[in-house]
Amino acid sequence: MARRTKEESAKTRCAIIAAAREVFQRNGVSRTTMEQIADAAGVTRGAVYWHFADKTAVFYAVRDQVALPLMDRMNFELLSGKTADPLQRIELFLGALTDALVGCAEVQSTFDIMTFKCEYVDEFRRELVESRHVHMELLASLTRVYKEAARAKLLRPAMSPEIAATDTMIFLSGLVRLWLMDKSGKLVRKRVGTLIRAHVAGRRAPPVLGGVAAGRR
Amino acid sequence: MARRTKEESAKTRCAIIAAAREVFQRNGVSRTTMEQIADAAGVTRGAVYWHFADKTAVFYAVRDQVALPLMDRMNFELLSGKTADPLQRIELFLGALTDALVGCAEVQSTFDIMTFKCEYVDEFRRELVESRHVHMELLASLTRVYKEAARAKLLRPAMSPEIAATDTMIFLSGLVRLWLMDKSGKLVRKRVGTLIRAHVAGRRAPPVLGGVAAGRR
DNA sequence: TTATATACAATCACAACTGTATGTAAATCA
């Protein structure tokens, strides 16, 4: 009824996003009504329409809330990582993403929505296009890192950096998808760490004679 | 207007499924109306409701039309394959699925619908559950084949059959997903064969001294 | 202190989709 202060307004906006995330996950994006979002947030449709132009805007707000910070962290792990060993940087990168998924309910919900509760048509097709760009950039980054590994003779010789990078991207995409499907844990959830280590280990060149230590921990 | 003969009726049913596939892909399942399906099939909603109880029934008919034959073929390649080499059987299995995807427009559309144009809530949640079962069985089959490979000393010793199987399932899931996303071909479409060969080659044990030939072609 | 913009709530008109009920003409059966 009464007008709120700026910070209260920001909290309302935040509550709407959180509510939308829950309702999106439960009912799917298209079946979710603005009223359901409003109810879940404890406001009326008027409030939702005040903060967001329409359902599409709410959807992209939900996405951005987890995707933007995540992208930053992923780029950091891959590019400006703490480790000299490029293959270990890949491993840390994969670990960082799955850790974020495993450790944060908001990330889980959002990924679940994006993967299983959204139809990428019309206004939502944009998201697919952007996702494609993200994948292209990821592929480029991974290729660079694998090339670095190849120069340092750390990459298995039979494996080209391009193929290795594509394979890792495929691995990541499949891993996330199956992790989301696997509520029981029997498929992949219990073994994410092992799977990542095996994936990276599989492309590490066998140690040369009495050579340099392979950065295992 | 006039009543059709049985075969004409079957053709109508088929036309409805084909029309639904197209409209589902263009508009997404939830935004597709029965009238759109009917129009695309050149009939009225009455005809669609005659052949199918509701939109959900149409959806599952679209799915079954490609999923059922595909599952048979995949099981065949994996289990009762022509090759003795278990790793090559895995390669043939992966190739069979991607070939079906690359070579058949109906398979492409259906996979695209299932991956990007459907929200798995309420009546459609069933599909996710079934998909999980399919993945469990696939994992079991793959594990069996990799165990066979391990017994024959064909599997890289550092890799456990269970992890190899899970990794291959992840690879397949990611490959299909990225293939569908990659309309341009720059990500994976142009290199599916290479990627599959590299995936399988990566888990093959290095040839022993002057030992048995490793089934490369 | 007043004017205005803000942050919502409440109401309304409209369109769209669904499921069902009814109509109908031809195919099939007895």
Added chain:
DNA sequence: TGATTTACATACAGTTGTGATTGTATATAA
């Protein structure tokens, strides 16, 4: 050759969601 289904088309009723409009009380700026 009638009777009965079948395979649809057409018409109708009911619900639901949307966007827009209007209302309103308060924070904030001048």
